[in-house]
Each structure stands twice: as structure tokens, then as C-alpha cells.
Amino acid sequence: MVDRTVVVLFPGQGAFDGPALAAANRQYPQVAQTFADIDEVSQELFSRRLTDIVLGEQPVGIAELLADDPWVSQLAIYGSDVAAYRILADQGLRPDVLAGHSLGEIAALVAAGAYSIKDGARIVAQRVLVIGEQQLTEGRMVAVATEAGRAETIIGLIGDPMLAVATENHDGQTVVSGPAQSLEQVRGIAAQLGISTIELNSPFPFHTPILAPAAPVFAARIRHLDQNPLTVPVYSPILQRYYEPGDELSELLSQHFVKPVKFAEGIRQLHGEGLRYFVESGSLSALSKLVNKIVPDGDVTTLSSLTLDGKGTLLLDTALAVLRSTGLVGALSPAEQLAALLAPGVNRDAFAAFWAATGAEITELVQRRLAEFGGAATVSATPAAPAAVASPAASPVAAPAAAAGNGSGSEVDRDTLGADIRSVYAAALEYPEEVFTEDVLLEAELGVDSVKQIELMSRVTTKYGLPEKSSNFRLADYDTMGKIVDFIHSALHNGVQAGI
Template sequence: MPENTSTAFLLPGQGGFDGAALRRADATHPQVRRVFERLDAETEKLFSRRISDLVLGPGESDLRDLLARDSWMSQVAIYGAGLAAHEILTDHGVRPDVLAGHSLGEITALVAAGAFSVEDGVRIVAQRVAVIERHDGIDGRMVALSAGADRVRMLLGLLDEPLLAVATENHDEQTVVSGPDAVLDQVTAIAAQLGIGAIEIDAPFPFHTPALAPAAPEFEAYVRTLEQHPLRGRVYSPILQRHYEPGEPLAGRLADHFVQPVRFGAAVRRLHGDGVTTFVEAGGRPALSKLVARLTRGSDVRSLATLALDDGDRLALDSTLRDLRAAGLADPGPEGSGLAELLAPSVPSDVFDAYWKAHGHEVRERIRTDLRAFGGGEEQPQPEQRREPEQAEKPESEPERAPAPAASAPANAALDRDEVFAELRTLYAQALEYPEEVFEAGVQLEAELGVDSVKQVELLSRVSQRYGLPPREADFRLDPYNTLDTIADFVIAELDRLAERQPVG
């Protein structure tokens, strides 16, 4: 990351879903389908419906369609879109220094930071809906008023309604109020007389209001039953107005969200004051990125959207990735490295880009494997040679000898397993930019730490190079090696096999 630059991902809440943009992203970014397939497994269990059929299947589905059908659909769709955008960005090498969620988006942010699994995140979002429905929280709504929080509080004071509250302070001229339907009718009527604009929020319930207090204990009790993991990065809460602490119990904090307001404007100013100059909205619609632009007007802040369509009906994510590459905050794309022109000059660039996003990791791994087999990590042969000279002199019946282990870890050395585990923990922590302490014995790389199979393959290749292990067989299965314990055992076993093949003395 360039010096003096800091990046924040913003995870949206209510209203943070754009069905058309999500479908556009799904056509060229395989991460969208991968995330929603993980969500499908849970929504099928909970609701006998696949969320991907609703948002990525035949026919268009926008946020209001989902709200009209069933409350859980909109909430899981917003959650899934945020996770998909986060995964796309990180797969392109963008590394946020901090995550911040807006209302529901705090759940997404905590999942993205590893506090809960993706599947448990679905359960939390679904339970949030269920407990509110069981406690009659459905009879209310949210309205955005074009006035500052102080003025809005004075307006609400005229009505003396205990269930009416300021839900969100977005900026100095936009405040969201939440409460019962009948009372909000009075609020909008008074606001109209005062020349204050009012816009309905696309939300199923009146979030962040005392009306939801009866539902909070049941929700907290449920979240306590789920396994909480160490955070892999910093998460800032616009509700708590602070960063979550390492190891902080989250069930009570998430239950507090039912009644506490979101002070988004203050959060953006705090993060900007801490040095954040790039805000990326990881989710649908460009609402938060527009708020950031307004809150930081006149500064050097870069505010970018992802799963939204711009004025030219183009996916904002594509221009955002270009901007991040230009700023040195993302890995160079295939178009930047000239691969399309080199490998497929007659193929349209968007087709090549989509192919590379789906299969580039497989191509890179195949090249690395072939190069190791071709050169053995030693001096490269001349272009016309297909095999190393000593291989050409072998009888065809002689089995191929595995390359010798690296000098730093000779095969006949008696390596201590704890030493190997410690080395692996350091290697994985540095590669993933996680604290070493999260790699505890038995921690699942994908289910608990969110390391997908593509990244695991890449890291196993690094491990093989580090210990001088031969290329893996074509039918090598990744499944058994999803913890550092099993990878350490794999390394020891492979080194023992190599030692048995080498002459003694």
C-alpha cells in the first residue's frame, strides 16, 4: 500500500441492494456466485428457498420486490451483496485497513473480518428478522428527513412518543427517524409544514428504535450459541463509535443495535481523521459512497462504489478497480499486464477479462507447476530443449526422480513438527496479512478464516517451494489439508518420503 494512504470498506445496510448491478457483476466475477451458493445452503434449510434463485435466477428482482415477498429475502440479499463485493475486491488485491458497516452492514463487516462464518452470518441475519416479527416489530417504518439531527430531535419532541427515535445520523442535512406508522405520518406532515423533505426508506422494520427493545434479549441469546472467532482485521462501529476490541463478546453488541442509533457521519469524520483517504462501498447502490463524498467535500478523499450502475449504465465496480489499480491499491489486472494482447489478440477484452477472472488462478498454478517440472528450480534449459540433459539420458523405464528439497530444509534433516507448524503459521500470516495468533491448532482455513480454495492452492505451492517438495499429483485433493496441523503433517510426511529415496552416506 502506498505510504500515507489508508483504505476503508463500507458495508451498506437498509437499501444497500441493486439487483441489476449484482447480475451484471455475476456475469464477469465468479465470486458473486460462490458467495451466494454458500448462502443458498442456509436459506434452503431455513426457508426452503435458494436466495440465488431470487436474485440471480431468471427474471429481474429489485429490492422492493424482495421486501414485498418476505422480509428475510431483502436482508439476506443485502448481506450477500456486501460479502460478494468484499470478496471481489480482496481477490483483486485490495486490502482494507478497516471495515465499517452501516446498520445491517455491521453484521456483514464482522463476518468479512472473520468473527463469524459466512453461514452463521446468514443465521444471524435471519434470526434478526424472525425475533422482530415475533415481537410485533413489523408495524413501523423508517423515514429520511432533510435536516440535521438536532433539528429533527426538536421536531420529535413535539410529539412526545417514546417509540419514536432518531435512527441514523447520516450527515448534517439528512437524519433518519424510525417508529410506529401512525406517528411517522404525523412526523412527515409536520416536516412538510417546516419545508423539510421526507423520503421513505426501503426497510422491513423500524430499526434502531425503542420499539424493538423487547426483541433484543432473545436475539442476543441466539447469537451466543454461535461460535465467535478472532477478528482478522479492524472493524469500526458507527453505532458504538469505536473499533471492536479483539475477543470482545459480540452477541450483546449486536443486540444493542436494535435500539441504538447509527452515527454514520461521525464515523466517517473519525476514520478520515485517522488517515483514511480511500472509502470503498462494498455492496449495492452508491448511497454510502455519496454520503462520504458529501461529508469530506473539499478534501483529498477518494469515494468509490461497486455494485451499482453509473449514469452510463456501466457497472461501477469496473471503474473502481481501475481507479484502485492506478492508485496502487489493487493488483494489476490482465489488461494492465498485456495478457489479452499477448495470448488472445482476437478475443474481445471483456470476454478475456471474464475468462481470466474465472480461470486465471488455474492458469497461473499450471504455469508454476510446469515450470518447476521443466526447470527443477535450477538453471533453465535452452529454448529448444524439452527436458533437462540428465533426464534425456535416462532409460524410459526409469521412474522420474523427485527434485531435491531446498537447502533450507533438506529431506534427510530431522525436522521438528512444532518448528514446521511455527514456520507455516508465519508464512500464512504474512501472505494473508492476518495476525499469527489466529492460526491456532485445528482452525479451519476456509470455514473459520475465510481462505478460499484458490488461495489455499497458491499457499500450498509456496509451502512446496519452501521445503523443496515435488509438484503435487494431478489428482491431489485439497480437502484433507484445510488446517495448518494437517499441512504440517503433510510436509513432514513428504520430506520423510524424499529422505527414503535418497542414498545414505
Template sequence: MKPKEKTVFLFPGQGAFDGAALRLAHARHPQVEHVLKEVDTVAEELFGQRISELLLEGEILDAATILRHPAWVSQLAIYASDMAAFSVLDAHGVRADAHVGHSLGEIAALVAAGAFSVADGARITAERARVIMEAGLGAGRMAALALPADQVRKIIDLVGDELLAVASENHPAQTVISGPARALERVVGIAGHIDAGAVELNSPFPFHNPVLEPLVPLFAQRIAPLVQRPLDVPVYSPILQRLYTDSDVLTECLSRHFVLPVNFAGAIRQLHAEEFRVFIESGALGALGKLVLRNVPRSEATVRSSFALDAKGELALDALLTGLEGITVPTVEEFWEAFGSRLVELVRAELTGEPSAPGPVSSPAPAAEQAAAPAAPAASAIPPYDEVASVVRTTYAEALEYPEEVFTEDVLLEAELGVDSVKQVELLARVTKHYGLPPREAGFRLASYDTFGKVVSLVHANLRGETALAG
């Protein structure tokens, strides 16, 4: 079925991979296997290895660990994840009025709209990585800064390296840059001096950067033979800042993506102005949905994830499908037939002060049964570790303007993310308030909790009553 409000499918790009979510989706939805087989044909031809073997067997990969493999692996994994999520949504009758891709995600957005086959989309993705790998021009990095784009451009001008560039404007207070490692480190250092957060992204290359200009014609030549079909669904490009048209030569447009910046914030604001209100992420982690809520009023956007795991380890896609397919709104007559008499009783009781007749729901159990019911153990109220980690991760990410995926178990909060002790105390105070935890004990040493995982362990232990948390 198609949601009543105008809906956008969001296709994420760099860093958007969650191996655990993909494996769970693969076990539950046959469409995932079909997509992986199409991608495998290209991976075997160009790289001599099936991508499915890496994603479904052995170590469960995430956005960081997948970068230990050759660069093509992460790129095809992200594309496959995007297309697998879309295939499941499509098979269940979920449709969108427009598609939007972020960077690499534009390839999946176009494929999902019918412009290319799944295998051809995999070939575009693979060649995109292969031409950079072969040329050796990808020595560089990408980082997200918690600053507006105009301030970031001033810092770039100050550093004076022509290969530094704004790669993406994600929302008014987050800008992504790309460029040579040493120059990028200087920008991050300047940002630190003005108390602006900065974190490196999980990307193998400095995309959307002039350093890749020599590869544009080569990439276009590699993918030029692919057959382009008319679009079945409008696709809005955050890079071109317009809808694609059937007169566009898409292989040429995609090759220019190497050097052109992404204005995701502008794309979301434009779609919102055109009355789009539902944003469904077709891919991993749910980061784009969070960016949507930083660009438009929360009350005017409904965001749903797909290949993301909730605090209980459940796949967000399944809840999304249940919600879209299972919601029925009763008519006034049906509602009154079911609940009218009970509402009359409740109103009469409110006006007269007399107790209302017991209704069919929420009636108390007999006293004997209540007495016999055992008290729930206190431990049952303690959330599991993964749920606590999810809450702490979201709290830290929103406060620091960092992507959630950077908060891995072993990431060093100060040494790697630049979160000083004052900010760490403030963040712990937020978590303390959220859970209603007691203040810190005498002798508490913040330095003992230098990684994200140690902070989560501290919070979880405190919830079990084993120690006290910084307040």
C-alpha cells in the same frame, strides 16, 4: 494490491440492493456464486427456499420490489450483496485498513474482517429478521429527513410518541427516524410545513428503535452459539462509535443494534481525522460513498462504488478493479524518455513563435482521409435514456437530500416525495442548464410530468429535439 492511502471498506445496510448489478457481477465474477451458496444453506434451513433463486432468476429485483417478498429476503439479499462485493475485491488483492458498516452492514463488516464465517454471518442476518417476524413487533417504518439531528429530535419531542426515535445521523443535513407509521407520518408532515424534504426508506422494520427492546435478549440467545474469531482488520462501529475489540462479545453487541442509533456521520469524521482518505463501498448502489462526501471535504476523500451500474449499464466494480490494478506511475526518467523531446519542441515553439515539429501523437489525418470521413450523425451525441435518468436522479437527490434509490420511474414527485411545483421548476432549470436545453414553450404544463420517469422522458425527448423543456 493495496492502495497507498489509508482505505476503508464501507458495507451498506437497509435499501442497499440492486438486482441488475448483482446479476452482472454473478456472470463475471465466480466469487459471487460462492457467497450465494453459503447464504443459500441458511436460507434453505430456516425458510425452506434458496435466496439465489429469487435474486438470479425471473424478475430483476431492486430495493423497492424486493420488499414484496417476506422480510428475510431483503435482509439476506443485502448481506449477500455486501459479502459478494467484498469477496471479489479480496480475490483481486484489494485490501482495506479498516471496515465500517451502516446498520445491517456491520454484520458484513465483521464477517469480512474474519470474526465469523460467511454462513454464520447469514445466520445472524436471518435470525435478526426472523425474531422480529415471529414476534410481530416490527409494525413501523423508517424515513429520511433533510434536517439536522437536533432539529429532528425537537420535532419528535413535539409529536410526543415515545416509540419515535432518531435511527441514524447520516450527514449534517440528513437524519433517519423510525417508529410507528402514524407517528412517523406526523413528523414528516411537520417537516413539510418547514419545507424540509422527507422520504420513506426501503426497510421492512423500524430498526434502531425502542419498540424492539423486548427482542434484544431473544436475538442474542439465538446467535450466542456461533463461534467468534479474532478480527484480521479493524472494524469501526458507527453505533458504538469506537473500534470493536477481541474482548467484545460480538453477538451481544449485534443484538443491541436493534435499539441503538447509528452515527454514520460521526464515524466518517473520526476516520477522516485519522487520515483515512479512500472509501470503497462493498455493496450496492453507492449511497454510502455519497454520504462520505457530505461529511468530509470532497478534495480529501476518494470514493469508489462496486455493485452499482453507471449510466451505460456497466458495473462500477469492474472499473474500480481496472483502476486499482492497472495504474502505474512512471519515473521521471521514463517520462522524460517518452515525452521529453516533444516537450522541448513545444516550449521552443511557444517562446519563438515558430511551429513545432509534429509529434507522434495527435497528428492530423491527411486531407484526403478527412474529406472521405463521413460526418457523425447528430443522434450519436444524444445520451441514452438510462444515462439521462442517472444525471437527473443525482441532480434531484442532491438537491432534495434524498437517497437516489427513492427516484424510481413511477414515484410521484409531489404526492409521494412532497416536491412542490416551485421546487420542481427549480430542479428542471438545473437539468436544463446542465444540458444546455432551450426554454419552455408556451402552454407547457408541469402537472403533466408528475412522476420521475415522465420528467426523464421529457428531458430525453427534448435532447432529441422533440419538445421543449421547462426552464
């Protein structure tokens, strides 16, 4: 039996972060390319480009999207989910399972190849159009800070058949969906019981009987779209099972209108199957936080993507660093780097076939243009191994700082280096420098988790102009400050010896 390790989770309602999306767009071309695909659908159906709204000069927030037409927020969330996944996949992530939360399940199916990005956008858009056409009861969605059984009891006290548990997020949070007036009663009873509530950022009351009349219309509306075999297993918290080869996806997706999302149960099942890395493909970190509440014993690693930390750093970069350190994302081969740079999002086999057929011609053209430009560099004529193509995710770095101060080719003093690294860790963690002794265990004694360790290691290697760590790098091998200093010192020494 093959071990399965990584789940990619796709968030749903409310999962949009304009500043994080803008940061990702500046660094990764997959963002603009994804929204360009969606633009074709939004222009076709609504005569507007989504890109102009979500990737404009100033980042927008979810409140601004919800104040616009309903399709805007829904396609923006979908686009964020898909764009994040395209980046992760192009960087080498090969997940074992995909799973979506509500709207995110459409993005999961697209990521698995069931639909094209454009057809996925059409599915999302038709959800909005069909619901709007039915002139249904106005409704909302409210998160209630209690478990599902107690929420059901509150619903029973009101007696409205249109009220329903929409989502079971974890033992301390249940989402109730239904008519606006009845939800006010839910919030009133909850307040009397000391249970907090909050309204969700959703344009419609999904997963409730209110939407039952729209379900068959929606299924008919999307039935003509091409459905392809899944390339990655997709688990559905709504169906409470994996999608299967014979499934008619249009019918199953229509059931999402009325069936609840049993997210907590789904995460427990995936955890029980041995999956331990949960990577959130989309904005904010809501699902990552839910996973940590559902599996509270620290037995899982959760990673966010389109979210900024307190210092404005895109957590997608941290997630990729963690995945590389554990071997779950290997270093890209030269050919894969070239594909990521020139054709992000394109199937690797398709690009390999294209390069085999045209690589020599392209290489010859580059050589000729370089000569015309006046460059003296010689380009290798072997098209299959472009050896020096930079990953688009990599940031340019300066020459090693410690070596630069001593002149080219000079050795780096270990004690000076160690003091410098300790100051970096102390400033980031707000610890006094003296706690970072040679033998102190970073996680066991100082409580520095693996995600933070990777972030700090990346910060130090960038500071000293070191190349990206190799695929055989293992964070567990560098669990003390002394080992980290030795690693950086050795890398700098080897770099000086090599003349870099």
C-alpha cells in the same frame, strides 16, 4: 506508525441493485459462490433458495424483494455486500479498516473473519425471525432532510417515546424510526417546515425502542455461533468505536436493534485518522454519496462497486482500475491469478499450501489432457509459477487496432493515434476535440476527475488490445493528453517490437 489509507464501507437497508448484481455474476464467480453459501441457510430456515430469487433469469429490484418475506431483502443485501468484498479481496485489495452502515456492519464483521459467510447469514436471518416472533408495534423508517438536532425537536413535539433518531447520515439527512402513525406526524410537521421526507426500504423500524424486547432474545439466539479473531480492524458507527478482541459480538449486535447509527461522526473520525479512500462494498452508491457530503472539500476518493453507470458499465471494474493506478491494488502474482481463477474466496495461504502439495500432480494431469485433446502447447512442469493464468476479471480484447490496419509488425503513426484517442475522450466527455491539446491538464483545466480518467484510460488500452497496466503505473504521471498519447504510442511500439 504505519499509514492507513483504505476503508471499505458496507451499506445497509435498501442497498440492492438487481441489474448490477446480475452483471457482476456474469463476470465474477464469487457472486454465485456467496449466494450458494447463503442458500444453505435460507433452505435450512425458510425452505427456499435465495439464488432462485436474486439471480434468476430476470433481475429483480428492491421493491420486489420487500414484497416478499422480510428475510429475502435482508439476506439479499447481506449477500451483495459480502460478494462484492470477496471480489475486491480476490483482486488484491487489502483494506486498513472496515465499517458497516446498520445491517452492513454484519457483513463487515464477516469480511473481517469474525464469522463465516453462512453464520453471518444466520445472524441476519435470526434478526428477522426474532423481530417477527415478538409481535411488536408496526413501524417504519423515514429519512428527514435536516440535521439531527432539528429532527430531535420534531420528535419532541410529538411526544412518542417509541420515536427515535435512527441514523445520522450527514448534516442534511437524519433517519427517524418508530411507529407508523407517529412517523406520519413527523412527516406532516416536516412538510409544514419545508423539510422533505422519504420512507426507506426497510421491513422493520431498526434502531428504535420498539425493538428493545427483541434484543436479548436475539443475543441468546446467536450466542452459540463460532466467533473468530478479526483479521482487519472494524469500526462501528453504532458503538462509535472499533471492535476489540474481548468483545462478545452477540451482545453488541443485539444493541444494534435500539442504538442509533452515527455514520457522519464515524466518517469524520476515520477521515481524521488519515483514511482517504472509501470503497463501497455492496449495491448502489448511497454511502459514497454520504461520504462526499460529510467530507465536502474533495479530500477523499469514493469508489462504488455493485452499481451501473449511465452506460451500463459495472463500477466495480472502474474502482479496481483506480485502485490499481494508485498502487492500492497491485497486479496479482501468477499464483494469485491461479487462485482467483480456480478457487475465488479461498484463503491465499491455504491455496498456496494446497498447490505446493498437489500442483505437480495437477500440472501433469493438464499436460496429459492437453495431449489427449490434441494441443501442441507444452505446459510448464513448475507448479509454483503458473505464468499465464488470466484473471477472471479480465475481458478478452482484440489485437491492437492501429497496428492491425498496417500489417503485422508495422509501426503506429503517433498523429493518427493521437487523433483517435482525442475522439474517444471527446465523445465520452462531450467536449469538442479541439480542447484536447497536447498540453491541456485533464483535471486542473478540464475538470476530469481521477475516476473518469482511469475509466477513459482503460477504455483506450482495451481498444488497442494492450495488457493491464502494471502495478507501478501512476495516473498522476499522465495528466495531459500528450502524455497519454505518448504512453499508448510507446506501449504499442513495444508491443510491435515484441511481436504481440
